[in-house]
Amino acid sequence: LSQMQVATRSESKKLIKMKRITKNGALVTDGGEKCDPQKDCICLDGHPIAYQEYHYLMLHKPAGCVTATEDRRDKTVMDYLPDNLRRGLSPVGRLDKDTEGLLLITDDGALNHSLLAPGRHVPKTYYARIHGIVTEADITAFKNGLDIGEKKMTAPATLKILHIAENEQTSEILVTITEGKFHQVKRMFERIGCPVTFLKRVEFGFLNLDGLPTGEVRELSSEEVEKLQSY
Ligand code: URA
Numbered sequence: 001l002s003q004m005q006v007a008t009r010s011e012s013k014k015l016i017k018m019k020r021i022t023k024n025g026a027l028v029t030d031g032g033e034k035c036d037p038q039k040d041c042i043c044l045d046g047h048p049i050a051y052q053e054y055h056y057l058m059l060h061k062p063a064g065c066v067t068a069t070e071d072r073r074d075k076t077v078m079d080y081l082p083d084n085l086r087r088g089l090s091p092v093g094r095l096d097k098d099t100e101g102l103l104l105i106t107d108d109g110a111l112n113h114s115l116l117a118p119g120r121h122v123p124k125t126y127y128a129r130i131h132g133i134v135t136e137a138d139i140t141a142f143k144n145g146l147d148i149g150e151k152k153m154t155a156p157a158t159l160k161i162l163h164i165a166e167n168e169q170t171s172e173i174l175v176t177i178t179e180g181k182f183h184q185v186k187r188m189f190e191r192i193g194c195p196v197t198f199l200k201r202v203e204f205g206f207l208n209l210d211g212l213p214t215g216e217v218r219e220l221s222s223e224e225v226e227k228l229q230s231y
Pocket of ligand 1: 095096097099185187
């Protein structure tokens with residue numbers, strides 16, 4: 001009941017005590033009652049509870065938390081999920097501690113793995129503030145690939161200049177990459193001599209934050225999950 005977000009674990013126990021839960025038509029009296037979600041029909045007040053095998057969440061990650069399931073020192077992205085939705089879920093890829101933005105979290109290991117597979121090339125778009133002036137030549141360099149110390153040059157990336165502040169020597173840009181190498185965006189800008197001072201992922205594939213407030217999480221719709229599966 002709690003995994004299907006019908007109620008918290010303690011509320012679920014109360015629902016059972018109040019005789020509001022049935023399994024295959026028979027009243028459930030024991031909070032420890034086991035069920036096979038593929039076969040058994042669990043009802044609340046006579047209404048069947050739809051079973052969902054996996055959960056797919058989008059978090060607007062704030063800066064200051066690490067992309068991990070647990071950490072002894074820092075707050076993790078999992079701390080932003082409701083209690084009943086933490087077990088078995090893991091982030092899809094990672095954002096640095098100081099990076100904000102769109103992070104998918106799921107317990108569908110196959111989808112998690114496939115979205116990160118090198119051949120998959122899911123586009124990820126970042127908004128960044130940069131120290132230095134980004135130029136047209138940099139747009140070409142990003143398109144052609146950069147040597148960031150990996151075996152291969154980076155795959156073609158799309159760089160768009162949003163705003164240049166000559167006086168402050170800062171630039172605002174959008175960059176779309178299809179890989180996910182360690183600190184990739186920061187390393188690409190380091191390579192052109194312009195360090196990143198702020199980084200936020202605004203799109204993952206076709207998904208965007210669409211007004212989701214920082215620190216908030218939402219479940220993906222089944223249409224969104226199907227679209228992700230077709231990448
Ligand atoms: N690139 C980075 O440098 N950091 C991130 O968190 C994501 C992409």
